[in-house]
Structure formats: structure tokens, C-alpha cells
Amino acid sequence: MKKLLLATASTALFAGAASAEEVKIGLLLGYTGPLESTVVNMSKGAELAIKEVSDSGKLLGGSTVTAVKGDTTCIDATAATAAAERLITADKVAAIVGGDCSGVTTAVLQNVAKPNGIVMVSPSATSPALSTVEDDGLFFRTAPSDARQGAVVAEVLKDKGVKSIALSYSNSDYGKGLAEAIEKEFKAAGGEVTISAPHDDGKADYSAEVASLASAGGEVLVVAGYVDQGGKGIIQASLDSGAFEVFYLPDGMYGESLIEAIGPALNGSYGDVPGVEGEGIEAFKKLAAADGWEGTSAFAPESYDAAALILLAMQAGGAATSAAAKDKIMDLANAPGEKIYPGELAKALELVAAGTDIDYVGATNVELIGPGESAGSYREYTITDGKFETVKFR
Amino acid sequence: MDFANAIVALLNFVFVPATAYGAQLALGALGVTLIYSILRFSNFAHGDTMAFGTMVAILFTWGFQSLGISAGPLPTALLALPFAIAVTAGFVLGTDRVVYRFYRRQRAAPAIYIIVSLGVMFIMNGLVRLIIGVKDIDFADGGRFLISAGEFKERTGLAEGLAIKSTAAVTVVCAFIVMAWLFWFLQNTRTGKSMRAFSDNEDLALLSGINPDRVVRVTWVIAAGLATIAGVLYGLDKGFKPFVYFQLLLPIFASAVVGGLGSPKGAVAGGFIIAYSEVLVTYAWKKVLGYLLPDSMMPDGLAQLLGTDYKFAVSFAILIIVLLFRPTGLFKGKSV
Secondary structure, eight states: HHHHHHHHHHHHHHHHHHHSSSEOOOOOOOESTTTHHHHHHHHHHHHHHHHHHHHHHHHTTEEEEEEEEEEEEEEEHHHHHHHIIIIIIIEEEEEEEEOOHHHHHHHHHHIIIITTTTTEEEESOOOOOSSSSTTTTTTEEEOOHHHHHHHHHHHHHOHTTOOOEEEEEEEHHHHHHHHHHHHHHHTTTEEEEEEEEETTOSSOOOOHHHHHHHHHHOSSEESSSOOEEEEEHHHHHHHHHOOOOEEEGGGGGGOOHHHHHHGGGTTTTEEEEEOSSHHHHHHHHHHHHHHHTTTTTTTHHHHHHHHHHHHHHHHHSSSSSSHHHHHHHHHHHSSSSSSEOOOHHHHHHHHHTTTEEEEEEETTOOOEEEETEEEOOOOEEEEEEEEEEEEEEO | OHHHOOOHHHHHIHHHHHHHHHHHHHHHHHHHHHHHHHOOOTTTTTHHHHHHHHHHHHHHHHHHHHHHHHBBOOHHHHHHHHHHHHHHHHHHHHHIIIIHHHHHHHOOOOHHHHHHHHHHHHHHHHHHHHHOOOSSSOOOOOOOOOEEEHEEEEEEESSSOOEEEEHHHHHHHHHHHHHHHHHHHHHHHHHHHHHHHHHHHHHHHHHOOOHHHHHHHHHHHHHHHHHHHHHHHHHHOBBHHHHHHHHHHHHHHHHHHHOTTTHHHHHHHHHHHHHHHHHHHHHHHBHHHHHHHGGGGGOSOOBBBOGGGGGHHHHHHHHHHHHHOTTTTTTTTOOO
16 A cells, blocks of 8 residues: 555656646545535536636646546435545545545545645635644645634624524534534624524424524524525424514525525525625636526635646646645735736636746635635625615625 | 513424424425334435425425415415326336335235335435436425514513524424324324234234225325425425435435334324434533523533534434334334
């Protein structure tokens, strides 16, 4: 095994030194499982960046790039780890775009990426726990931590003059992390959290949960859950029993299906979802439209940025390896330098090759902070007349 | 006034939802218990039979809606019920013919039956998903509320609202009609009596000339009817989702066992016991106490015995206690 690893490492080194070659990038996403519908366009986003770089012929003296897919299943850490092992040892990918869900991403990082020294850039893992994870400088994410969303939620609620909230969260890594962040930030802002109680997804009867929430009281019910799961049930039961009338809906609760299911009673509720405005996302939407799909699809812009950052970092490091790329990602993503938007990757490659500093803005105004995660920009929305209306970006 | 508020809060958040949920569980548990006492096995496919019946009812409901037929203030699904029951009964009789009859002839052990019913469950599971998909389907139409919380507050001037959903009312009324009919049927008709005889002692029943095939068929038809009614009422009240019906199997079996497997009375009592205990034990009494106690005596916390995430633990704790101290259940069913 050791010999094999050594051989792998040495061939990778030699390969890195050679001029034109075939670079493989792993796409480690949940092609099956709870996120399977979202992942379709995330994968397309990453492939878009890879194709753009490959077609330009400017990466490391004309190297081509291909994407190799691996399935995380979103929930099964064993399956995700096995898929990552395969990508790294059999397919010999140089770096990984992924994983998607926080739990499997942590597992892959600890068990596979770190021992093999492979860079992972996740477009969608948002758990605050990933900010403090021991990563040897290999893990980055173009999605913001939910700790940031907690602050946004507290800000929005404060601006609306809300003084007390009840909090119901999905009994999952995502729900728990987000609920803790919201509770901490809202209390720090002087608000009162009357109750913070979990709800299990996939049940149909939520009367016990709503009874407790109603008893605790609060002006607004914050539902940190999933839109097609328990979150909907909690809202329905709250409305039916008259327990709450106004709801705050974080990113997991953003979806047309909620409005369809609940109807006019949802008018007046509000929430937030990751989102940006500006030149970057507009350029990305055009690229996606030319490719035949919707560029606003959740986490697809983040996926494009993740793949683009990896490849640009390789160019800057001078070799198609994780070792060369890992120290360059933060520099490229942040100011100062010439701003790079989606569709300008060829130009970026040239600039980097010439030694000019660039500031990769990408589709989501990438700005990496702290341990290498997106600073995060959120779109505050309200529901008016059965439609999502953007209030502003935070 | 404060006292009235406290009562209304309790009614609204505990008694109304728990009664509706209890009625749904009781109907499901009746089907399980009937199969257990007459066909002598635990039918794990019951939850998915409910899903199958509900799916058929939804398809018929859509058909009626597109034809412009409605039941006025009542949900259209009630009109679809008889058709759905017929189709489900046909399907269930089919599975009996193809699957269970083989094992019955072999006089297979109950454990084998359970595994067989698991197999049937997975097939029905897949079939339902294949036909109607995995998503949430809301097929309740007609009036939404008997009394809505806002209306109630306006009329009574109380601070607390009381909401009774029309689907909850329909659920309770239907459940009681069905239960009353079932008890009458089992006690007073010839077929009902032969079913009870078959359940008490199969050999004696055969000796006295009861046709076993007929008893088995009637049992399946009634079980399919109960499953469909329970499933449709549950779906009307809370929305249809195949996965949720699969999960319903646990509280339904808990209800049947607590009441005493094989005892119809026990199934009804068990359904309500499980539903009420899930809501009551995890209820936060803060609001109610706030109305009843003077400020100085108010507890600081939520006055909650157990977090709501433990609500399933509550029904299983009851199940374990009953099995330890009264293995035959509260109403002297068969021991498990």
C-alpha cells in the first residue's frame, strides 16, 4: 500500500512537471439521496467551469481538464468515503469539488482528503462545525457557514422589531447547527428565545411539537427545517391551531412548493436564502442559459466558483496538484487584483501565468474569510401575494 | 376568564389534535388486530395498505374533481372512499391468493408470516411510489375549518383561540361510525360470529361447519376497508406522503399491543392512549399555568416533563410497561 502511494505520489509529481497533460478533477456530490434534485445543476455548474478552462488551452501549457464524478449520497458517510477513495486512488484526481452535505464532507475530509493531501472545495456544506475542523489547509468552501446565516437572521428580526422568537429546527446536522447560531446571535442582539425544540423529519403529526411551541409563545416562529419535510408540517399545524401567524424561513425553507402547499396564510412571513446580486451572477446566468439550464438553481453558482478556484490555483502554483494549489486559493479569491467574472477564466489563466494578481469574484462574489470559507451574502425576502419578493441583500 | 382561557388552550393544543390522531391510530390498530386474531400474524404491510388505499382514493378524488363532482363542504375524498375500498380489497385479496394462501396451507409459523408480510410491504411500498410518486400530496378540499382560531377569539372575546379543522371533525365522526359498525357486525351478524368463533378456536370452528376461506376473505376485505378509511382520514388531516405511512406502522402496532392484540376494544383504547400520551407527556404547561397561577408562583421554565423529541419514547415506554405487567394488553388480547 505504502509503495503504491509512493508510486502514485511520484507519478503525480512527474506528471505535474510535464507540460501538457490531462488533469482530473473529482466532483464528489450527492448524485443520489436527499439532495439528488439540487445536485443535477450543481454538477453542471462545476462542469461548466472545468470545460471553460479546458477549452481555453491555457492551463499549465495547454493541459486539458476532465471531471470524474463520485456519489456522496449526502447522508451515508461510508459510501461517501468509499467514493472519495476511488476518486483519489483509482481515478487519480488532482483535487475535489465537494462534498455537498456537511456530515459526509467532514467524514471525507478527515478520512480520505487529509491523509492523501487532496484539496477539497465544497460548494454547499454550511455547518459551522466545518469552520474549526482540523484540515491541514486543504478544505475550503464557497458556501458560507450557517454561523453567518445566524447573524443575518438576527439582523433581519431586529430590523423588523421582533423581540421574542420561538425556534423549531430539523433534527439534523444542518438544523441543529443553524438553530444554535440563530439562538446565540439573537440573544446577543438582546432578543428572547422562548423555546428551541427539534422536530423529526418524515413524520406527519406535529401537534405535540406545535403545542409546546405555542405554550412557550413568541412573536415569530423561526423554522430551521427542510421545505419538503418537517418544516412544512410544523407551519401547517401552527397555522391550523392558530399558534403562530408569522414565520421566519431560513434557506432550507425557501421553495415554491411551500407556497403551493400552505397558500395565502403564508403571506407576511419572511426569510433569507443565500444569494448575490451584481455582474458576477448575471454573467453566470447567461453562461448557464447558453448551456440550457437555470443559473439561479441552489448552489450551482457556488459549484462553478469552487471548480474555477481550484483550477486557477493550480495555474498559480505551477502544477496540477493539490500541494501546488492549496496555498494559492485564498490569494486568488480575495482582493487586491484584477476582478474576474464567470466566462473570463481564460483571461484569468493568462493573467495568473503572467504573474499578475487577480481577485476572483466569480458568480457569487467570492470572498474567503477565516479558515477559507465564503463570507456569504444573503437575500432577504418576504412573501407577498403568494410570491417571493426580494427585500435586499445582506 | 383566565380559567376559561386555560381550558381553551388545553382543548386547542391537546385534546382536539390528540383526539383526531387517536381516532386515526385506532382505525389502523383495528385492522392490525383483526388480522392478528383471525389470520394469526402481525401484518407489517398494514401501513402500506393504508398508503395504497389512500393513493387509490386520491386518484378517484382527482377524477371526481375533474368531472366537477364535489361533496359540498365535505372533502371529495369521502365520495371516493367506497371505490378506493373496493380496489384495495381486490388488491389485498389478490396478495392473499398469490402469497399468503400458500403459507396458510403449509401452516407456516407466525415468524415466517411476519417476514412474508414484510416482503409484501416492500412491494406495496414500491408500487405506491411508482404510481403516485414520493412527494407530499394535499387532497383535502371543501371547508377547511369548523371553527377557526380567529373566529373563536372574536366570538368569545377570549385571548386563546380554539380551532377545529373540518378534517379533524370528519375523522372523529367517521371513525366512530366505522367502529360502531364493526362492533355491531362482529357481535350480531352470522359472518361476524363465525369470524369470532374462528378466532377463538380454529378447529372447533371448522368442525361446526364454518367455511374458513370465506372467513379469511371477509377478514381481508374488512381489514382493507379499515386501512383505506384510516389512511384517507389521516391523509385528509395531515397530507399524504408514502414514507409517513410506512412510519405510522410503529404507533399503530404500539396501540394494538397496548390495548391487547386481537381485541378490537383494546385497539380503540390503545389508539387513544398512545395519541394522548404522546401529546400530554411532552406538553409544555407554561401557558396553561400562566393563566391559572398567580405571577409569584409561576415556574421559570416551560414546565415541560419531556422534550417533544422524546414523544416516540413515550409510546414505547408505555408499550414496555404494558408488556411487562400485562403481557396480554389492557383488554386481555392474546399474549405476544
